[in-house]
Amino acid sequence: MLTYAPGESVVHRLDARSKLAFQLGFAAAAFAHPEPDWLAGLAVVAALGLALARLSPVRVFREYWFVFLLLLSSPLVAAVSLSAPWVVPARAVDPLLAVSRVGLILFVSAVYVRTTPVRETRAAIQRHVPGKTGRLLGVGVALTLRFVPVLTRDLRSVRDAIRARGGENRSVVDRGRRLGTVGLSRALERADRLSVALRARCFSWNPTPPEMTFSRVDYAVLAVGVGLGIAGLVPVVAGVAGGLVPVVVGLVG
Incomplete structure (x- = not known):
């Protein structure tokens, strides 16, 4: 299982608070936008985080193989049919997008655990x-x-x-x-x-507590995390507001 390992990477030098804020924003953005293009962009961000932390994605797969196996089982089961045709690939698309979000968050969490002292x-x-x-x-x-x-x-x-x-x-x-x-x-x-x-x-x-200070890089990471969080929450808030407007109009009328 992955644990903290001392290092001199860029992510190691970041403040724990900026990394936590980035994780929260990344998770909000991942769950709010299930579109393939958006998830592909988040995958690039996760890959950049792994590279900056000097953490191999193969190592993450090896450490959390059972979790990834459970995640991949969902689209595989969804694609199987009990009657002809026995396999319907289209059914696996939505479950695959759903588990992809969890997998991306797991990669980002692995970067945090590997680079942040307890x-x-x-x-x-x-x-x-x-x-x-x-x-x-x-x-x-x-x-x-x-x-x-x-x-x-x-x-x-x-x-x-x-x-x-x-x-x-x-x-x-x-x-x-x-x-x-x-x-x-x-x-x-x-x-x-x-x-x-x-x-x-x-x-x-x-x-x-240990001394904790923000550097310029921390402020940049914090800004990215907040931006991702806002990008994830805006559609949710807009959807809730759109559903409440007809109710309010009906009550007023």
Whole structure:
């Protein structure tokens, strides 16, 4: 699973807040415009982000192959018919456009995870969400980003151990049961050790955050993110307004 890796790329030097704003704007633009031309433009933007972060798209595919497999299964299933003709490619167009949006957002999210330290993500959240809510949300995100990769490595090691002991000759149900049991046991052990480690280190709800400053490049990235968000929200707002106008006119009349 992808985790933060120190680097000297352009994206590494960006402020976490500008990258978060860009992600939100990109997601809004992707979901609001399902047109192929628009998605192709967003794909170019995502590819540029991968290049600037020095992150290979093949690496993202390899790390999230199961997610991409689930996404691609939707258009494949939609194209299959229970009667002649057995395959109708036209049915796969809309599902393919829908899953393409999710895939593009996943690529952009991978760039963020790879180039942003967890403590900066926590600091960015706590600065803009006031009170205990922000601190709780920041701690939750920080622990999740650190804990999930560890659990993933544990599951892989358990799977490798099962294979080394001839587990491939067992049924899928038996292998799944063993993997789930041992994986859950290790997850609970990890949680207990994490709790002890936090107490031993005098865990603070409000630690001193890292210094965060905006550069000219950050303002440019923020502007692009806001622009994408506006481009995504304008059609939605226009559609809602267009639907309310006849209702208001009817009530007034």
